[in-house]
Amino acid sequence: MELKDRVAIVTGGATGIGRGIGLVLARNGGSVVVADLDADTGEHTASDIASMGVQSMAVVADVTKPDSIEKAIADVLARFRHIDILVNNAGVAGARGWQTVPDSREEDWVAAFQVNVKGIANSTNAVAPVMRTQRYGKIVNIASIAGREGRPALPHYSSSKAAVINYTQALADELAPYNVNVNAVCPGLLWTPMWDQVGHRYAQFNPKYQGLPSRQVFDTMIRDIIPLQREQTPEDIGNLVAFLVSEDARNITGQAINVDGGAFLR
Ligand SMILES: NC(=O)c1ccc[n+]([C@@H]2O[C@H](COP(=O)([O-])OP(=O)(O)OC[C@H]3O[C@@H](n4cnc5c(N)ncnc54)[C@H](O)[C@@H]3O)[C@@H](O)[C@H]2O)c1
Numbered sequence: 001m002e003l004k005d006r007v008a009i010v011t012g013g014a015t016g017i018g019r020g021i022g023l024v025l026a027r028n029g030g031s032v033v034v035a036d037l038d039a040d041t042g043e044h045t046a047s048d049i050a051s052m053g054v055q056s057m058a059v060v061a062d063v064t065k066p067d068s069i070e071k072a073i074a075d076v077l078a079r080f081r082h083i084d085i086l087v088n089n090a091g092v093a094g095a096r097g098w099q100t101v102p103d104s105r106e107e108d109w110v111a112a113f114q115v116n117v118k119g120i121a122n123s124t125n126a127v128a129p130v131m132r133t134q135r136y137g138k139i140v141n142i143a144s145i146a147g148r149e150g151r152p153a154l155p156h157y158s159s160s161k162a163a164v165i166n167y168t169q170a171l172a173d174e175l176a177p178y179n180v181n182v183n184a185v186c187p188g189l190l191w192t193p194m195w196d197q198v199g200h201r202y203a204q205f206n207p208k209y210q211g212l213p214s215r216q217v218f219d220t221m222i223r224d225i226i227p228l229q230r231e232q233t234p235e236d237i238g239n240l241v242a243f244l245v246s247e248d249a250r251n252i253t254g255q256a257i258n259v260d261g262g263a264f265l266r
Pocket of ligand 1: 035063091142143144145187191192194
């Protein structure tokens, strides 16, 4: 995929899936902006990306705060003058402490929708005017296979991810006249800091996984629900993102695509 001269912003790009996406976009020649709440880890990732021979910068941004994301976008424009790619990856599984309780709390519903849904809208609202003026842009929203079907575990999370898929369709329609493609990627199971916490929660509250170390919960679940019998990696997600933002995917928009080893066949 040729992304030379393309400028990409990855929200939540400091760690986990976002870091993986940034590294793959850089491998394909793109300039990468790491936008994250976590300043130190964001700087570290941006410096790893720059060491691959592309331009990179870290910006501190909280996607739940329109002012914060608008300031970050202004800083990016001051340096690069254009923004071609927005990857809305920042997400949470709940409010602080979500992994220590068996049921969704009020604050978990608020956090999931504030970050996972409104956060995507805030970032998109800040970048879309730039893309409209350019009459060019690619937006990829990171949803989840959890958004494909409601499940009892973490309903606040799965319903927020279903909303991401729905919002992706609406936005694709809205921005199509401006030559902006909008798609969603639905990752399956990836061993990231977020999943480490998911594993702790299962080990506490699900009798099947009672007392197991988090990584063992993850490995058991891979065997149980992934037909290809292997975990997905941030690089797998990055590879699909790199395709979707390339000209090879110029006629793909409004789609949600699973990268899940066959866990969901729809
Ligand atoms: N790990 C999985 O198995 C999995 C599966 C499906 C979907 N996802 C989705 O992929 C995305 C990344 O997940 P991950 O596992 O890498 O998570 P993670 O918790 O490991 O990393 C999330 C990153 O987002 C940043 N972030 C959180 N809130 C933010 C905010 N308000 N503003 C800016 N940055 C913020 C964090 O600082 C962190 O760097 C999320 O949207 C998640 O829901 C993950």
